[in-house]
Amino acid sequence: MTELGEPGQFSAYMVEEAARVELALERAVERLDSSLKADVAAAVRHGVMGGGKRLRPILCVSAYGACGGSRTEGAYDLGASLEMIHAYSLMHDDLPCMDDAELRRGRPTTHRTHGEAITIRAGAVLIPAAALQALYACRHLGCGPEQTRAVVQELMSAAGAGGMVGGQWLDLLGEGRSLGAAELDGLHRRKTGALLAASLTMGALAAGAEDRVAEALQSYGRAVGLAFQIADDILDATESAATLGKNPSDADLGKSTYVSLYGLDEAKRRAAEQVARALDELGRSGVDAPHLEALARYVVAREK
């Protein structure tokens, strides 16, 4: 593991961590391959292996390590389950009847290359596959059955009605009309925040952390999630689609964003406020976690 300290070292850490997540995802996709028809397996691979920062698995592995977990290899497998849910949500979000996006991370979206029907199936199959992946990872992490139950409950809650999908709905509804500040916070607390917070909680639970610690890390995750979303809105407003590799932008879709609601300066202030809150929560958790500290700063400092 790369030591931290200077900004360049943290970038190296993120690249190294993402590469290890990539390996865990490759293993997960390979296990799926054999039980899916070739077309849907290819769409799953396109959606899951499409690059990205792998922030959720990295947060999960960091929380696991910070809480004293020692079976690092299995923690990446657990992290992969979060990224599978994340990939499903992007695949469905990009569909013609949703955001109708052509580009994601600089590549054509899954439905553009694999068709709509296959993308709906491939996205949906990633949900039970993620649950099974979490069960698999827990076995390898030596989690007891009660821990395992809690981990799966956390993942499925974040993936479902109480989490992402609730928020995505508000999202579609938000197109074409302005959301209020409280609505926008509520939207992102669920859309992005639920899965980011679950990343921390799952890592902590798998390491056998005390409830008190898991809860503080979850609060850290919620704050990081909100900071991440505000930073996303800022990038969306200030960078070109070519730089972001994403098309259309949220502004093009007429969605309310932190920038459209508060202006650029206030949005930046609010992002910094959430980072400070995340660091407070981290302090409250009592764990020694330099990576989580650096990650909180990274989400608003990143370039895309």
Added chain:
Amino acid sequence: MTELGEPGQFSAYMVEEAARVELALERAVERLDSSLKADVAAAVRHGVMGGGKRLRPILCVSAYGACGGSRTEGAYDLGASLEMIHAYSLMHDDLPCMDDAELRRGRPTTHRTHGEAITIRAGAVLIPAAALQALYACRHLGCGPEQTRAVVQELMSAAGAGGMVGGQWLDLLGEGRSLGAAELDGLHRRKTGALLAASLTMGALAAGAEDRVAEALQSYGRAVGLAFQIADDILDATESAATLGKNPSDADLGKSTYVSLYGLDEAKRRAAEQVARALDELGRSGVDAPHLEALARYVVAREK
């Protein structure tokens, strides 16, 4: 519980059981309601509460009872988790880019009344919701954590790559070209059979049945599933869309069916063969289960 014996009594039993499943589903949908936006909650309700035989929950409750389970109320909650997965699969199957069905059980399909985007979301949200529903039911059934883990693993396996979705893919591929006999068996073993078999296994696991018993009931479920599918193909070929309340028919879609492959008489013979196999497996399980015996006969004798 209605006593069996004559055909009319079995029909009364099925109606009574379906009504109790309906109550459990109503409770499940109500719990979901509060965390979903109104539009998607309405689509979930449309998809889940759309009537139907409720065969999977009834099989689950029967297996639970046959294996000595005594907390019947919670067994209906467990059964509801299976029906939620079944509802998701129908909602997505009926989409314009899949079967483009207008009618299901005599009513407009969910995407016809709630739109495509909402139906994709509502279908997908039912998958994690079903996992959480199974966790909830297991708690109420007093299952230990190891039992709970096994139940959830069973449900997610059937819902995912190894089960329904694998088969659905073969299904779409089958349109427009003829499948061979082995391919058709393989398709239906996964498409219908996986969830039907899981219904039995989950009921048995939740009741704490021995592996030997759970496995025999699972084999019973696979045979019943195949018999059910052949009977479906026979109904599809011999009844009008108006009677079935389903449009388009599989024949309209150019899909291979047991009737198109074997002809009506041979299809009927094969259905009867699977019923006989199911009854053999039931005998092998050693449980006293008159309802499961009657259910095996019912799937090929039903009118739609």
